[in-house]
Structures are given as C-alpha cells and as structure tokens.
Amino acid sequence: MRRLSGYPRWFYAALMIVVTALVASGILLLPNMIELRLDMDAPVHLSGSLRLASAAAHSFTAFLAIGVVGALATVHMRVGWNRKQNRKSGISLLALFFFLLASAVGIYYFGDMDLSRLSSLSHSLVGLVLVLLFAWHAVVGRRIRLQKRRGR
Numbered sequence: 001m002r003r004l005s006g007y008p009r010w011f012y013a014a015l016m017i018v019v020t021a022l023v024a025s026g027i028l029l030l031p032n033m034i035e036l037r038l039d040m041d042a043p044v045h046l047s048g049s050l051r052l053a054s055a056a057a058h059s060f061t062a063f064l065a066i067g068v069v070g071a072l073a074t075v076h077m078r079v080g081w082n083r084k085q086n087r088k089s090g091i092s093l094l095a096l097f098f099f100l101l102a103s104a105v106g107i108y109y110f111g112d113m114d115l116s117r118l119s120s121l122s123h124s125l126v127g128l129v130l131v132l133l134f135a136w137h138a139v140v141g142r143r144i145r146l147q148k149r150r151g152r
C-alpha cells in the first residue's frame with residue numbers, strides 16, 4: 001500500500017478517506033445551499049433528514065481534516081518546504097484549507113445576510129477548487145517520490 005514518507009502506514013489511507021468524505025459531504029450540501037442561500041432552483045432536492053446527516057458528516061470530517069493537515073505540518077510540509085519540492089501547490093492547498101475554515105466560521109456567525117451568503121458561496125466554490133488542487137499536488141508529489149526512489 002502507498003504511504004507518505006515519515007508517517008505510519010495507515011496515514012495515507014486515512015488522509016484520502018477524510019478528504020474524500022469531506023468533499024462528498026460538501027457536494028451533498030450544494031443543492032440546499034443553492035436553494036436557500038442563492039434563492040435558485042437546484043437540479044436535485046435533498047430531504048431534511050438527509051441534509052441534516054450531510055451537514056453533521058461534513059462538520060465531523062472537517063474537524064478530522066484540520067487534524068490531518070496539522071499532522072502534515074509537522075513532517076510532510078517541513079521536509080517538502082526545506083527541500084523546495086512541491087511548494088507552490090502545497091502552500092496553495094494550505095491557504096485553501098485556511099480559507100475554508102475561515103469561511104465556515106463566516107457561514108455560522110456572520111449576522112449580516114449578504115456576508116453570510118458570500119461566505120456560503122465562496123466556501124462552496126473554493127471547496128470545489130480544493131479537489132483540483134489536491135489532485136494536482138498529489139500527482140506531482142507522486143512523481144517526485146518515484147524520481148527520488150529511482151535516484152537511490
């Protein structure tokens with residue numbers, strides 16, 4: 001099984017499961033966001049209980065994701081940063097996670113309707129961008145890892 005240098009064997013799988021669950025639960029929240037926040041018709045409609053379960057799953061996986069990113073900061077990011085490898089997409093990923101966290105707090109706590117709507121919309125769009133950036137970072141990262149292995 002694939003692993004991330006410097007981490008226990010299970011960590012890579014855990015990272016992938018958490019990121020996938022985070023994105024999947026976020027996508028499930030999109031129809032409700034379109035209907036309630038943007039006042040538009042969504043192509044699909046989720047029942048109240050499914051929407052509640054998705055929101056709970058999303059919040060839960062978001063907490064886990066923040067923990068996983070914190071764990072990556074201790075070894076993965078430091079080593080990559082010091083070696084000047086995969087820096088651009090790595091630091092951009094980190095910035096996106098930070099934005100998602102900040103805009104999630106905005107969704108909950110902005111009293112002003114316009115600001116709250118802006119938080120929801122930007123959170124959802126940046127969430128989708130995260131998928132692309134994560135894939136790009138992982139593909140380039142994998143290439144770097146394979147080159148390192150061949151060089152040994």
Ligand code: HEM
Nearest residue numbers: 023026027029030033055062065100101104120124127128
């Ligand atoms: C670390 C990253 C993330 C954090 C901390 C986070 C956190 C949250 C929180 C706390 C909520 C409010 C849940 C509720 O309705 O009670 C939320 C809503 C939402 N999130 Fe995320 N999320 C993250 C990543 C993502 C990603 C990757 C997507 C991708 C699609 C996404 C899409 C959404 C959507 C569509 C909503 C509903 C917005 C609304 O109804 O106003 N999130 N997020």
Ligand code: HEM
Nearest residue numbers: 005077080081085086087090091093094138141142144145
């Ligand atoms: C400053 C920030 C970061 C830097 C400099 C960085 C650097 C690197 C480097 C050099 C690799 C090549 C393989 C290795 O060393 O193991 C890599 C791969 C990878 N990184 Fe990052 N990274 C950063 C942030 C992140 C973040 C925030 C995540 C996830 C949330 C992440 C997830 C991954 C994944 C999944 C791989 C692919 C591993 C593989 O398939 O072999 N990285 N990164």
